[in-house]
Amino acid sequence: MSTIKIIPLGGVRENGKNMYAVEVDEDIFVLDCGLMYPETELLGIDVVIPDFSYLEENRNRVTGVFLTHGHEDAIGALPYFLQKFDVPVFGTELTIAFAKLFVEKDSQVSTFDDYHIIDENTEIEFGDVIASFFRTTHTIPDSVGIALKTTEGSIVYTGDFKFDQSAKPMYQSNLSRIADIGKDNVLALLSDSSEAESPVENISDLKVAEEVLDTFQNANGRIIVASVASNILRIQQVLDAAQKSHKKIFITGSNLEKIVQIAMQLNKLQLPSEDLIVPVADIEKYDDQQIVVLETGATGEPIKTLSRMAKGKHTQVNIKEGDLVYIVTSPSTAMEVTVAQTENLIYRAGGTVKHISDNLKASGHATPNDLKLMINLIKPTYFIPVQGQYRMLSAHAKLAHEVGMSYKNIFIPGKGDIMEYKNNRMHVAGQVTVGNTMVDGIGIGDIGNIVLRDRKLLSEDGIFVAVVTINRRKSKIISGPEVMTRGFVYVKDNTDLVNQSNEIIRKVVEENLSRKEFEWSRLKQEIRDALNKHLFEQTRRRPVILPIIMETSSRNRRN
Structure with a gap:
């Protein structure tokens, strides 16, 4: 009898960053390895990835990584994972191709080559566990769910999915395969909840394609299409609509070009005609009514690139009077404020905005x-x-209850919760320590709550710097105090506040110099405390206070 544990390391109670550890006795199977784009308050953070600490503590037990599809929320953290683990990576042809694209950008793991291409007919034995796969419908071809068959029953993970009876063959779910898995004792199902509370059901992608074509045919000027780079289904619909409406496609950004090229090489993206895509350098040779600009951001999110276009700061294409900006993706909730601000910029530049979601429900999630x-x-x-x-x-738990499942058999997990199946019963058996690992530039995990708090304070109330030079031997101030501020107050217009602050600093420094035992840390902390109280009383703001205390000696030096 096997002991089974299911531990979400990401992807629950948040949007993105999917990673789930399934332990079967001594083996750990990692399902997906995704990233998440930062919320607004994570100032300066590029992306957020799962915390690998628990897996690092059990690195010798990790059997491999099993990927469901080629979007960033499933594969984006793989380069960071492979810096710490040398284990095989399993995925479908397109998923592995996109995973390699991510990994090869990272010089530390660019030579990694332990990839294994699978399909829905693949079965892999790992001792008493058999890993198999089933085709699902999503906005990217080659999406699969994963089934881990154990002696206690199967653990099934859907990945991102939906059902669409009119989906093209490349995107169709294999319903018979899914039903066969269900006939053979499924112990636990981990299922996509992204649209569980939606009051509206998805429209078919056939109707979405008709909506895109209608928009293209009725546009009077240039069309700038904003899409997630790896949304291959939407890109295919844009290519088809451009061909039917006698327009040309101009792709901005090398990242999108690489993704399109890979998808076409693997026959996952069909180019309706050889001359449909034109180099963006030739855009001035065409009338506005012929132009469709397809753009995404460097990280896959297109909104920030649109903002640069609206401000006239894009290196290739900028928004002008008469342009239609057609947003054919659903931006993450973390981008809602940015989307609203960007739309305002687009209208100021003379363009108009249309969302594909304005007229229909077009999600890649069930x-x-x-x-x-x-x-x-x-x-x-x-x-x-x-x-x-x-x-x-x-909401998803309630849906499960509606189809007959007892609430005692439904678990709504938090990150790090251990759901253990032992002695014929599943229960929550504690937690492992799991946090968020934030990536800022080349720094991975070196940004914590204190740094983020300081960034937030700096963005809201600015910084207040106090500089003093002292001579400890003579117990006197040599120069200063001198005050500098950034983002707090304009010094020339607040001379009274500055003078009062200087007196407070002088008093604290002199008191500390008069003591028999002088401590640098206590001096700086007392300056912070005294200034913090005074500045808040006077301004109701709390800037970051930075005391700079320098020491000099009066001894003459001989050369």
């Missing part, structure tokens, strides 16, 4: 009816909603 169908097909004993904020997980 809505309630699809979610209930998946549960009915898989027939799990235990159900674990994943991939989404708590309210989404809770």
